[in-house]
Amino acid sequence: MTETLLDFFKALAHESRLRIVGLLAQREYSVQELAALLDLKEPTVSHHLAILKAQGLVTVRAEGTTRWHALDTAALESLSRRVLEATEAAAPLAADENEARILAGFVDADERLKEIPASRRKRAVVLRWLMRMFEPGQRYTEAEINGYLKSRHWDCATLRRELVGHRMLARDAGIYWRLPKAQWRDETIGP
Amino acid sequence: MTETLLDFFKALAHESRLRIVGLLAQREYSVQELAALLDLKEPTVSHHLAILKAQGLVTVRAEGTTRWHALDTAALESLSRRVLEATEAAAPLAADENEARILAGFVDADERLKEIPASRRKRAVVLRWLMRMFEPGQRYTEAEINGYLKSRHWDCATLRRELVGHRMLARDAGIYWRLPKAQWRDETIGP
DNA sequence: CGTCTAATTAGATATACTTCTAATTTCAAG
DNA sequence: CTTGAAATTAGAAGTATATCTAATTAGACG
Incomplete structure (x- = not known):
């Protein structure tokens, strides 16, 4: 649990990858296109895409020699929902501790x-x-x-x-x- | 927007910090306690806490010379909710691409x-x-x-x-x- | 005011990660 | 089978960041 969450954060904790995700949220892109848009070399983009793919956030569709990369929004949503659930699980423990004391006064x-x-x-x-x-x-x-x-x-x-x-x-x-x-x-x- | 999100991911994209957040979700801890539990030196823990504090995820309460660190669950929830909202904003664009195809079949x-x-x-x-x-x-x-x-x-x-x-x-x-x-x-x- | 404790800051070292170039793979088209 | 385009892989160089030790600050207490 903690491990997947950690890997999820790691995957998105870099500007290049976050921008890639932002672009893929709009439409499919090839490696070349992404490299041009992000001002990076193709191998670098490949590397980032590999990390996102390892987390299941990006899927690939081959068309000839070009590979179209798309965002798996279901996976992204599922993971970010897990983040929210984890924080919500923490909330009652800590919040009730501090806020309950304040509320009790009023x-x-x-x-x-x-x-x-x-x-x-x-x-x-x-x-x-x-x-x-x-x-x-x-x-x-x-x-x-x-x-x-x-x-x-x-x-x-x-x-x-x-x-x-x-x-x-x-x-x-x-x-x-x-x-x-x-x-x-x-x-x-x-x- | 992207910047806060990036900093949020960066803050949680490290095992030590994620474990610190996990511990603080249960109760307050001093630097010493955290250092002992995580098997790290105190300056290292201080460093991580500073990063979490910079994101507003952790608050401090001084008691004599010891400083009790607590998780700001409201901030954590607000940020993780923002993550979910950002992904949900992406979903309709990409989802309509994929889901529309599925729906068309049924x-x-x-x-x-x-x-x-x-x-x-x-x-x-x-x-x-x-x-x-x-x-x-x-x-x-x-x-x-x-x-x-x-x-x-x-x-x-x-x-x-x-x-x-x-x-x-x-x-x-x-x-x-x-x-x-x-x-x-x-x-x-x-x- | 000195002393003790807890924590932070400064600076050095080590580790992890990003990015690049060069070489290799994969696939389509002659 | 060869050629060319797109991508990946390998490996090196550079950058960022984690962690440590040593020095410093901040507060409590005699």
Whole structure:
């Protein structure tokens, strides 16, 4: 497990190979084409492709003497999903350790917010906790959002503004939805 | 974007650092402890931790002269999610190339399934195609699910079971909903 | 203020990896 | 069978990075 993961990281931990993957994500390329685009000699490109092939990330199709290389997106996705799963497995252990302590200070026995933390770091923890109420893909009216938030704290307007500022919720035409975690921020940005 | 991704891969593309991350996923460690566990000298461990800290993957807490290092699981998750998103962005381009060919073999002009593919790989392609009918966040009764599926193939029960088995649909108390793509599988698992 | 401990920094050495040129293989076409 | 194009393999040279020892910093404590 650790070994495949290590090899996966190693395979992508070089600029040339990462660029090759980026190019192959768009269409098939021959060794010559890649060498020209990356400003490398053909043997060098062959070498990098061999490493990517060893990880199952690249497949080859021969046509005469030229060999067309393609990205195996299924393999790439499967491996990167494994990375995410490994990190998610780690999260509850470490996060619950630190964040649970912070949350315990601000959430009472009824699962309501005692106060909105003033410190940036702690406020981010609380906002992430609030986000557990909102499902990905679901659309919410402002009234619904307020309803949910009021079940945690009277000042739903501030919380709602903070959630949008932290890029956890997005709004358009009075409709709100949850943004992917990757876009969440620990500080508010923008207007 | 490519640069952060490259640095992320570089940071984890070494056995010592990957093992450090694995250890920190469980609890805090001091430099000495890590050096002992990894059979390395302390300066070496310091060096690796500096690289992980530069990526925001590790945080430090001082207690007297010892410094406790912890994994920032939020940062790790955010980065690995970005990896997955980048691969998913590549998928439709390449996948449409390959998957469209497979789909063409099983879907007729009326957009109906000629048969349920026997091969695992092809069945996964067809199931992903079926999932286009279901919206994230929407709740469906079993009757609704069956109705949608019957518009594609008479054997809606098998398809429904496959979709659940592949973690594309989830069910609870007779209500179905679409799971995030991150959880989809190419094979059925579990009961 | 000295002393002890934990950690980091500096600098040297060793190892791993990238890239190149040159030689070899593979395949198609006369 | 020979020739030419595309790619790979072999091996050398160069670059990057891991690891070490020795020296230095930072904090705790008498």
